Amino acid sequence: MQYVVISFLCLAILLYFLLGGADFGAGIIELFTSPKNRSKTRKTMYHAIGPVWEANHMWLIIAIVILFVAFPLIYSTMSIYLHIPLAVMLIGIIARGTAFVFRHYDAVKDQMQEVYNKIFVYSSFITPLFLGIIAGSMLCGQIDTDPHNFVQAYIWGWLNFFSVAVGLFTVALCGFLAAIYLIGECKEEEDKKRFIKKAKFMNVAAVLLGIVVFWAAYSEGVPLVNWVFENPVGLTAVSLASLSLILLWYLLLKGKTKVLRILAGFQVTMILLAISYAHFPNFIRLRNGDAISLYEAIGPEKTVSTLGWALLLGSLLILPFLGYLFYKFQKKEE
Amino acid sequence: MDDFLAARSQMALSLGFHIIYACIGMVMPFFMAVSHYKWLKTNHEVYRNLTKAWSKGVAIFFATGAVSGTMLSFELGLLWPKFMEHAGPIFGMPFSLEGTAFFIEAIALGFFLYGWNKLNKWFHWFTGVVVGVSGLASGILVVAANAWMNSPAGFDYVNGQYLHIDPIQAMFNKAWFTQALHMCLAAFTATGFAVAGVHALMILRKQNQEFHYKAFKIAAVFATIGALLQPISGDISAKDVAKRQPAKLAAMEALYHTRKPAPLLIGGIVDEKKKEVKMAFEVPAALSFLAHGDFKAEVKGLDQIPESEHPPVAVTHYAFQLMVGIGSLLVLLSLTYYVNLWRKKAIVDRRWLLKLFVAAIPLGYIALEAGWVVTEVGRQPWIIYGVMKTKDAVTPMPGIAWSFYLFTAIYASLSLIVIFLLYRQIKMVPTLYSQQPQKQ
Numbered sequence: 001m002q003y004v005v006i007s008f009l010c011l012a013i014l015l016y017f018l019l020g021g022a023d024f025g026a027g028i029i030e031l032f033t034s035p036k037n038r039s040k041t042r043k044t045m046y047h048a049i050g051p052v053w054e055a056n057h058m059w060l061i062i063a064i065v066i067l068f069v070a071f072p073l074i075y076s077t078m079s080i081y082l083h084i085p086l087a088v089m090l091i092g093i094i095a096r097g098t099a100f101v102f103r104h105y106d107a108v109k110d111q112m113q114e115v116y117n118k119i120f121v122y123s124s125f126i127t128p129l130f131l132g133i134i135a136g137s138m139l140c141g142q143i144d145t146d147p148h149n150f151v152q153a154y155i156w157g158w159l160n161f162f163s164v165a166v167g168l169f170t171v172a173l174c175g176f177l178a179a180i181y182l183i184g185e186c187k188e189e190e191d192k193k194r195f196i197k198k199a200k201f202m203n204v205a206a207v208l209l210g211i212v213v214f215w216a217a218y219s220e221g222v223p224l225v226n227w228v229f230e231n232p233v234g235l236t237a238v239s240l241a242s243l244s245l246i247l248l249w250y251l252l253l254k255g256k257t258k259v260l261r262i263l264a265g266f267q268v269t270m271i272l273l274a275i276s277y278a279h280f281p282n283f284i285r286l287r288n289g290d291a292i293s294l295y296e297a298i299g300p301e302k303t304v305s306t307l308g309w310a311l312l313l314g315s316l317l318i319l320p321f322l323g324y325l326f327y328k329f330q331k332k333e334e
Numbered sequence: 335m336d337d338f339l340a341a342r343s344q345m346a347l348s349l350g351f352h353i354i355y356a357c358i359g360m361v362m363p364f365f366m367a368v369s370h371y372k373w374l375k376t377n378h379e380v381y382r383n384l385t386k387a388w389s390k391g392v393a394i395f396f397a398t399g400a401v402s403g404t405m406l407s408f409e410l411g412l413l414w415p416k417f418m419e420h421a422g423p424i425f426g427m428p429f430s431l432e433g434t435a436f437f438i439e440a441i442a443l444g445f446f447l448y449g450w451n452k453l454n455k456w457f458h459w460f461t462g463v464v465v466g467v468s469g470l471a472s473g474i475l476v477v478a479a480n481a482w483m484n485s486p487a488g489f490d491y492v493n494g495q496y497l498h499i500d501p502i503q504a505m506f507n508k509a510w511f512t513q514a515l516h517m518c519l520a521a522f523t524a525t526g527f528a529v530a531g532v533h534a535l536m537i538l539r540k541q542n543q544e545f546h547y548k549a550f551k552i553a554a555v556f557a558t559i560g561a562l563l564q565p566i567s568g569d570i571s572a573k574d575v576a577k578r579q580p581a582k583l584a585a586m587e588a589l590y591h592t593r594k595p596a597p598l599l600i601g602g603i604v605d606e607k608k609k610e611v612k613m614a615f616e617v618p619a620a621l622s623f624l625a626h627g628d629f630k631a632e633v634k635g636l637d638q639i640p641e642s643e644h645p646p647v648a649v650t651h652y653a654f655q656l657m658v659g660i661g662s663l664l665v666l667l668s669l670t671y672y673v674n675l676w677r678k679k680a681i682v683d684r685r686w687l688l689k690l691f692v693a694a695i696p697l698g699y700i701a702l703e704a705g706w707v708v709t710e711v712g713r714q715p716w717i718i719y720g721v722m723k724t725k726d727a728v729t730p731m732p733g734i735a736w737s738f739y740l741f742t743a744i745y746a747s748l749s750l751i752v753i754f755l756l757y758r759q760i761k762m763v764p765t766l767y768s769q770q771p772q773k774q
């Protein structure tokens with residue numbers, strides 16, 4: 001059962017990254033859209049993510065619940081040492097979620113809309129930034145469980161070049177995912193062109209920031225290169241991602257959009273796989289060289305097996321409906 | 335403000351905020367489903383508009399409920415890491431099931447809100463019902479988790495270690511049923527009166543009378559039935575507390591000394607230093623009966639409980655008085671309503687009755703918050719009753735006070751915006767739904 005639980009944890013994180021990421025990305029794209037195109041972008045976006053955004057964010061909750069039920073030590077370590085970035089991320093989530101709904105449901109459309117928009121786009125940027133920072137800090141090995149002072153315990157653990165680089169990289173990936181997702185949702189040719197341009201831009205940004213991440217890893221002593229390149233799975237994943245990148249550009253230039261989504265999702269999955277495979281099952285690396293591993297931190301057996309069953313049964317209930325929801329609202333325009 | 339107090343206040347604030355949205359998310363779908371059903375059956379335009387108007391309100395609340403709930407699942411760890419480290423695997427079961435329930439709720443809501451004219455009409459109606467049922471289920475599950483903190487079960491605590499963990503047994507602890515029952519009724523009562531009151535106000539203002547009267551009737555049925563059942567369920571809860579947590583019961587009644595038979599206090603000013611209550615009205619032997627079903631029974635006072643395990647008495651006592659006081663008022667209001675219905679009076683013309691409903695808008699929610707204060711403050715100093723003290727669970731990070739100020743500011747502004755939005759939504763009802771009902 002522990003494998004079921006771990007798989008679900010990985011799946012939840014992955015899906016949150018892909019679906020929630022596309023969702024954040026929509027805000028990021030809005031941020032980088034010239035004011036005159038904004039309202040159009042917004043419309044397309046609302047149609048695209050309105051019906052599903054609530055469900056997208058459930059994956060985060062699933063991941064958190066799995067963490068605190070089955071991996072309490074990981075949850076409590078993160079909660080203590082990454083308190084500040086988690087809190088910032090939470091504020092981002094609150095601001096974003098509420099602004100998104102408020103701006104749509106405000107019965108009077110006046111200058112309040114501008115306020116909601118501002119909150120929405122900035123929090124769409126900050127939330128994945130800090131999400132990335134948190135992910136980066138777990139790999140970075142700067143979390144100090146035996147700290148001497150406040151700054152060491154609660155700041156340096158996450159505020160470092162590597163984590164911030166991962167944060168920015170995450171933002172770019174989200175923007176990229178969203179652009180690709182939105183291309184498929186456009187009804188007008190002109191709209192589509194704009195999103196293709198955005199996708200290109202975000203893709204370049206992601207690649208550049210990816211390079212920055214490697215640089216940061218090098219300067220912070222994170223053996224990222226070893227993880228990715230000295231391991232057959234990591235290597236394959238990266239190669240596949242790069243190869244599909246070429247295909248993606250080809251399709252983008254040709255304006256063919258059918259397989260783009262799958263391709264983009266595939267790439268991001270491969271990137272996550274490449275980064276996490278080599279040091280799996282270690283989840284958090286600590287400053288003293290130790291790591292908290294999923295296998296070791298796992299909770300009592302009975303809890304894990306009950307959780308496993310709950311997840312399996314739950315997904316039997318959920319997945320068909322979720323699939324139908326996506327299907328129904330994809331189809332609606334045709 | 336010291337960090338421990340700040341952490342407790344932040345937790346209380348977040349929960350107190352979340353519960354309002356959660357209750358609306360739990361209850362409004364049922365109102366909508368009733369109105370929706372009537373629309374499908376009678377083809378009466380008003381019901382469709384009502385369903386739509388309500389569903390917009392619900393969407394606003396749902397999002398706020400969802401983000402504040404997401405907050406909470408992090409905050410449990412951010413503020414109480416030691417508690418979660420040990421309790422997570424034990425009381426996590428309801429949370430993981432709750433995850434499923436939320437998921438279904440979110441998906442069904444997606445169908446419901448965006449499914450007008452796209453889905454088969456009965457399937458569409460059904461998705462609305464699913465939203466309500468899964469919301470209610472998730473409420474029950476979380477309350478079961480909270481009940482575990484009051485009545486720990488499903489593990490053996492040996493030398494500071496938590497052994498033989500059984501999450502199923504933990505979920506079905508002794509308190510879950512009474513608490514969940516009382517909570518669900520409270521959700522219906524509080525939301526019902528709030529919604530009925532708002533529509534009563536609009537009737538008084540003579541706006542869209544038909545629309546608001548239909549809305550009022552639906553909400554009032556739920557509200558009044560809830561209110562009438564609430565004292566019965568509250569009595570079951572009280573008996574349960576007397577058995578499980580004598581310290582909490584003693585604090586609720588500010589019973590400093592063990593008495594046989596014990597009187598029920600109404601009102602009164604608690605002096606925590608001198609350990610006495612001044613100016614209270616005593617109903618002889620009533621507490622013995624309420625707590626143990628026997629007018630002669632002994633009721634344990636705080637003198638039988640070590641000083642270090644006393645909950646804050648004044649807060650618990652006042653909160654309990656407030657809840658029961660409001661509960662009784664709402665019962666009276668409900669009875670008055672039924673008497674008027676029974677005598678076939680046109681409610682629309684009974685302006686005083688409508689005014690009473692307007693006055694009751696906040697009451698249910700005040701009672702609900704007060705009830706939670708009773709439960710949670712009355713559990714102090716324990717976070718897991720009898721097992722772990724709250725102060726041993728708090729995060730080692732200093733500076734929580736700042737986080738508390740920040741979150742207070744955020745919650746305050748969110749509440750203001752939500753009120754502002756609803757005000758606008760209601761103000762727009764005439765333009766949105768009367769002149770051009772075909773639109774949208």
Ligand code: HDD
Nearest residue numbers: 513517520523565568569571572658661701702705706709
């Ligand atoms: C509309 C709200 C509302 C109303 C009118 C009442 N209650 Fe209540 N009460 C709640 C809302 C609530 C609550 C917020 O839902 C609580 C907090 C925890 C819980 O399970 O329910 C609660 C808790 C609670 C508890 C503590 C349970 C525990 O700690 O396990 C008792 C003993 C009562 N109630 C008793 C009553 C009585 C005798 C009432 C008579 C009128 C009453 N309540 C009306």
Ligand code: HEM
Nearest residue numbers: 342345346349350353476479480706707710711716717724
């Ligand atoms: C939504 C309704 C709820 C409200 C309004 C509420 C209210 C409160 C209040 C007032 C406190 C502070 C008590 C004090 O420190 O004196 C508190 C503490 C706390 N509550 Fe609740 N509570 C609710 C439900 C829950 C649930 C469902 C859980 C968990 C499953 C929970 C977990 C906690 C925890 C962990 C604390 C902090 C530790 C403590 O003070 O004992 N609460 N809550």
Ligand code: HEM
Nearest residue numbers: 355356359360395396399400403404406407436469473476
């Ligand atoms: C008595 C206390 C509580 C009740 C009755 C309750 C009930 C609910 C309900 C009905 C919702 C659905 C949102 C809506 O429809 O507006 C919700 C949302 C949520 N609640 Fe609570 N809740 C309580 C306390 C808590 C606590 C203590 C936690 C954290 C551990 C929590 C976590 C969540 C989460 C994560 C969501 C968002 C899920 C979504 O997107 O639908 N809740 N809650």
